[in-house]
Amino acid sequence: MLTVPRPRLALLGALALIGCLDPAQPGNLVPATVLDDPELPALELADTRVHLETFGDPDDPVIVVLHGGPGNDYRYLLRLIEPVEGESLADDYFWVFWDQRGAGLSERHGLEALTLDAYLSDLEQVVDHFAAGRQVVLLGHSWGGQYAGMYMNAHPERIAGAVLAEPGRLRWDIPELAADFDFDYFAEHLGDLLWARQFVSMQDHARADYVTSLLLLEDTNARLEEPSPNWRVGAAVLLELYLEQIEGARFDWTPRLGEVEAEVLFITGALSVDLGTEFQGQQTPLFADARIVEIADAGHTDIVWARAEATVPVVRDYLEGLELE
Amino acid sequence: MSALASLVMAAVLAGAGPGQRPSPDSGANVVGTEVGVDGTTLAWSLGYARALFLPGERTLLLATRFTLPMTQPDMGDWRWAAGARVDALALGRFAWPVELDLVVRGLSNRSVDALGLGTELITAPGWYPKRWFVAAELSWDQQWGTHLEHGADYRRYVYEDVQDGWYGPTGFTMRYGARVGGLPWRHMELWVRGGYEQHGRFDQLAPPLYAIAGVNFRF
Numbered sequence: 001m002l003t004v005p006r007p008r009l010a011l012l013g014a015l016a017l018i019g020c021l022d023p024a025q026p027g028n029l030v031p032a033t034v035l036d037d038p039e040l041p042a043l044e045l046a047d048t049r050v051h052l053e054t055f056g057d058p059d060d061p062v063i064v065v066l067h068g069g070p071g072n073d074y075r076y077l078l079r080l081i082e083p084v085e086g087e088s089l090a091d092d093y094f095w096v097f098w099d100q101r102g103a104g105l106s107e108r109h110g111l112e113a114l115t116l117d118a119y120l121s122d123l124e125q126v127v128d129h130f131a132a133g134r135q136v137v138l139l140g141h142s143w144g145g146q147y148a149g150m151y152m153n154a155h156p157e158r159i160a161g162a163v164l165a166e167p168g169r170l171r172w173d174i175p176e177l178a179a180d181f182d183f184d185y186f187a188e189h190l191g192d193l194l195w196a197r198q199f200v201s202m203q204d205h206a207r208a209d210y211v212t213s214l215l216l217l218e219d220t221n222a223r224l225e226e227p228s229p230n231w232r233v234g235a236a237v238l239l240e241l242y243l244e245q246i247e248g249a250r251f252d253w254t255p256r257l258g259e260v261e262a263e264v265l266f267i268t269g270a271l272s273v274d275l276g277t278e279f280q281g282q283q284t285p286l287f288a289d290a291r292i293v294e295i296a297d298a299g300h301t302d303i304v305w306a307r308a309e310a311t312v313p314v315v316r317d318y319l320e321g322l323e324l325e
Numbered sequence: 326m327s328a329l330a331s332l333v334m335a336a337v338l339a340g341a342g343p344g345q346r347p348s349p350d351s352g353a354n355v356v357g358t359e360v361g362v363d364g365t366t367l368a369w370s371l372g373y374a375r376a377l378f379l380p381g382e383r384t385l386l387l388a389t390r391f392t393l394p395m396t397q398p399d400m401g402d403w404r405w406a407a408g409a410r411v412d413a414l415a416l417g418r419f420a421w422p423v424e425l426d427l428v429v430r431g432l433s434n435r436s437v438d439a440l441g442l443g444t445e446l447i448t449a450p451g452w453y454p455k456r457w458f459v460a461a462e463l464s465w466d467q468q469w470g471t472h473l474e475h476g477a478d479y480r481r482y483v484y485e486d487v488q489d490g491w492y493g494p495t496g497f498t499m500r501y502g503a504r505v506g507g508l509p510w511r512h513m514e515l516w517v518r519g520g521y522e523q524h525g526r527f528d529q530l531a532p533p534l535y536a537i538a539g540v541n542f543r544f
Binding site: 019020021022023027028029030031187188190191192193194195196197198199200201202203204205207208213214216217227228229230231232235236239243 | 364365366367394396397402404430432434435436437439441466468470471473476478479481482483484486487488490491492493494495496497498524525526527528529530531
């Protein structure tokens with residue numbers, strides 16, 4: 001049962017009297033999560049509840065989609081199942097789209113619950129729920145590709161195939177060719193974001209997610225042909241998982257990647273500087289069988305959003321070449 | 326200049342930064358500027374203050390200050406503060422000045438236009454000999470009301486149903502630091518201040534620090 005402390009209750013009452021909106025109220029600055037809105041499609045995992053939708057026939061081969069960030073959501077990946085030349089990939093495959101722990105419209109947690117171990121456990125549960133006793137195809141973009149690598153390293157025998165769209169490093173010491181996230185402290189987008197903290201403090205999830213969402217349309221995404229949509233950024237995930245546990249840690253998700261028997265498809269954008277073809281050329285040798293397909297005139301997120309119509313046929317060709325159950 | 330004229334001037338101009346306690350020797354008018362890590366990676370302020378010397382050797386300082394972020398500056402992001410400073414306690418060279426400011430700020434980018442109304446309470450207990458000072462600095466900047474109006478792109482690409490309008494208390498900044506400075510010349514004052522600042526429990530985007538240097542001219 002939701003309990004509201006008396007001082008907060010008094011404050012909310014005072015705000016209502018003078019007609020002010022409550023910044024922490026879901027629905028005002030950010031959309032509600034699956035905890036606040038029971039009508040959202042969701043799946044209950046061991047210690048969290050995630051926003052999740054499926055498309056297609058459950059008896060078809062299962063593809064689990066992993067969005068980027070960490071902290072983004074799957075909204076920008078839905079073009080992968082939109083019809084291209086009259087056909088949708090959901091006609092032949094069963095797609096599982098979900099917002100990862102603490103991200104998108106999934107349940108929010110304190111920083112202590114946002115660990116790589118918890119993330120691995122969540123994905124294991126999702127795979128077991130939809131592909132019990134079967135192999136699965138993982139499709140991950142950016143951080144989602146790293147997440148797929150983490151799972152493949154733990155369970156190479158469960159992998160029927162994998163599409164990695166410009167994944168980040170699968171091992172901490174793989175050299176980056178350029179900074180992935182522009183942390184130039186004098187960049188305008190960061191200056192705007194820091195200035196915004198005077199208006200809206202990152203004191204609770206709603207306000208922290210809102211402030212971080214203001215970055216989505218800033219110049220950091222200027223290389224994109226068209227901004228990719230998101231429902232709600234998980235600020236705590238971005239700060240804890242990305243900045244603390246990935247960027248600041250020595251992780252290695254590669255020792256068992258060579259045991260993946262299926263071919264692995266890397267997709268890159270020709271305009272990507274940081275995680276493009278040259279960078280991914282360092283990661284394909286980690287697998288027994290992997291190849292890269294480059295999408296022309298595409299940046300990092302374009303390959304799954306603005307240029308999805310070029311990427312979908314590549315994914316279809318790849319899936320049709322796999323032995324799927 | 327009358328007290329009323331000083332008050333009007335303080336309100337329409339932009340206050341001098343925090344410095345030595347005013348005295349008739351160095352002048353009742355203070356024009357100052359600051360630059361540093363102040364709410365963003367680089368901000369610049371221009372200010373004016375007027376000291377009113379009251380009976381009983383008490384002083385009321387009316388001050389106003391206008392601040393612009395300087396990372397590719399535009400006039401959409403700004404802060405204006407105006408208020409008054411008094412010595413809550415003065416025992417010899419030890420003083421405990423307290424300043425209360427009204428703060429109005431603006432924010433404008435592709436996602437949102439914001440106008441904020443708030444207050445800032447600043448206190449700087451410390452040692453204030455005649456030509457220099459060293460003091461602790463504690464401040465509480467509270468945003469009491471914020472008007473948010475989101476752009477079409479934000480609604481299209483992020484959250485279609487985001488609510489525009491006036492929000493209640495949305496933000497705060499707590500600062501715990503120190504300030505030190507002096508008057509190397511009779512009418513010119515230099516100082517630095519800095520320390521730890523806090524915007525919220527999930528605020529890890531940048532080091533939680535502020536660091537500002539400034540100069541005042543007294544006449």
